[in-house]
Amino acid sequence: MAMRRFPPALALGGLLLLTAACSDGSTTPPTECAATTDPVALAPLQGTTVRAADFGRCFQLQDAGDYLLVPQFASEGPEPETRNFEPAEPFGFHFGVGSEPDVTLATASASRAALPWAGEPRGGGAAARFHAMLRRQEANLDPRAAASAAGAGASLMTAQVTGGGPPASRTFQVLSDLEGESFTTVTANLKYAGDRIWLYVDANVPPPGFSDDEWAAFGRLFNTDLFPINETNFGTTSDVDNNDHVYVLFTPVVNSLVQPTPDSPSTSCRSYVAGFFTGFDLAGGTDPNSNRAEIFYSSVPDPNGVEGCPVRVEQVRSITPATFIHELQHMISFNQHRLVRGGRSENVWLNEGLSLIAEELGGKYYEARYPPPTGRSSPTQLFPDSALGFIQPNLSYAFDWLTMTSDSSVTTFDNFGSLEERGGAWLFLRWLGDQKGEGIYRTLVQTNRRGAANVAAAAGEDFPKLFGDFALAVYTDSLPGVARSAIPERYRFKSRNFRYIFQLIANQPSGDGRYPVSPIELAVGQSDSNDMPQGGIEFYRVGASATAPLTLRFSRVDRTQLASSLGAQVTIFRLPDAP
Secondary structure (H helix, E strand, O other), X not given: OOOOOOOOOXXXXXXXXXXXXXXXXXXXXXXXXXXXXXXXXXXOOOEEEEEHHHHOOEEEEOOOOOXXXXXXEOOOOOOOOOOOOOOOOOEEEEEEEOOOOOEEXXXXXXXXXXXXXXXOOOOOOHHHHHHXXXXXXXXXXXXXXXXXXXXXXXXXXXXXOEOOEOOOEEEEEEEOOOOOOOEEEEEEEEEEEOOOEEEEEEOOOOOOOOOHHHHHHHHHHHHHHHHHHHHHHHOOOOOOOOOOOEEEEEOHHHHOOOOOOOOOHXXXXXXXXXEEOOOHHHHOOOOOOOOOOOEEEEOOOEOOOOXXXXXXXXXXXXXXXXXXXXXXXXXXXXXXXXXXXXXXXOOHXXXXXXXXXXXXXXXXXXXXXXXXOOOOOOOOOOOOHHHHHHHHHHHHHHHHHHOOOOOOOOOOOOOOOOHHHHHHHHHHHHHHHHHHOOHHHHHHHOOOOOHHHHHHHHHOOOHHHHHHHHHHHHHHOOOOOOOHHHOOHHHOOOOOOHHHHHHHHHOOOOOOOOOOOOOEEEOOOEEEEEEEOOOOEOOEEXXXXXXXXXXXXXXXXXXXXXXXXXXEEEEEEEOXXXX
């Protein structure tokens, strides 16, 4: 993963939840909306999903009660696999209560220019552009080129290896521009040799940096702790150079990929390339710039910004392990999807979500090693110090996603994904792993299926059903005033109490104290219109004062039926009755 922001103890700076809505501009009364299916009957703490393909535009709730209503588009949009990719427009929808809703909550009309994806894609700095370039480049690689790469790589290593081990120094070709067109030859020295990892450091690392002992400690961490986590949970890497090792290369060439500009250095350095993997090294054929080897590239400490953005020693120490385990998942996924099975790379949302799962699994490793209160700077600290770099960013990304679920898609990334979109994908996969067991992650990687079809096959369930139940879980898990065990397991997370965690984030000085999911309250005769991408979710609540049966509309803003390709559906949960 190329992008990194640096949160405080748990949360990043707050993002605004945009609630501007678009009106359909109609001056004529809405057409009659008759439910075409049987009314939905639910007891308190029960849920279900109804699909627009079945109910058309309207459905009914049989009994009066307090309901959480979650309309969503349980589908995927186009993949950003070409340089000319343009994100699809979000789809307008209208959600109303009562057979003839005549009051619209929205007071303003939203144009595309007012939405957060206008202009440069969110997260669209230099680091994001570099990351997107790598994935586009990989999509165009011929996996058959790995065969010729293997022979050439073996010959290269035979020439360099002496005494049966890795060479004391060797050269690498390193990408040195954001467009992926230039390479720099680097001479690096061996600092650690393990049974799976060989760690090399560029001979031109600017001071101050790490000692040889500290470099070796990195190598042991990657080799002994982190590499087995990825292999166990996702599968094996390729071995195009026939040495059964992955190289870790620390080089300031990575730092130089994001250069501060004289007129705005602080803006340029808000994110930087912490590290990366490129499939070009595995399937670049005999291109002289392909290293024909499995390599993770990392930035180095550069507190004075000699090669790019200032990068403190502490940043590299805390960020690089999570970046390594993230990029190693990409390396394994590329091998399993493209080289082993000759298919296409995994869809971006699922690939990125799985890499954030890899980070979380790294954090869980240290959580298990250091149960509370051990391993913590403070005995009240939720996570051990060693787990923070792995789990803390994910929680921040997911928190931000929860504040804007109708704007940020889980399954249809704007360009190659904002941090909050990746947080949504991670949270979905965390829920999926809680429901199906974490072995499902390995199943998702070791296949030539992609995206929603991959998830459905691995889970043995339709994707819309999974997506709808997940949408409920982000709100119904650990409802205030309700015993957690009383909520059906399907509608909650098993591994973590996220309501508690996200409330901690909201309670920080940078937060507003409110849980990030805040359903829009609707009464009979009220409605809301908005835009939502495929993979988007919105939350509404209808109180117990409404008269039953209650008719609800989920349609286009012109009151016509939503296209079936959108996967339009509404997941319904009956909240507990008031005492």
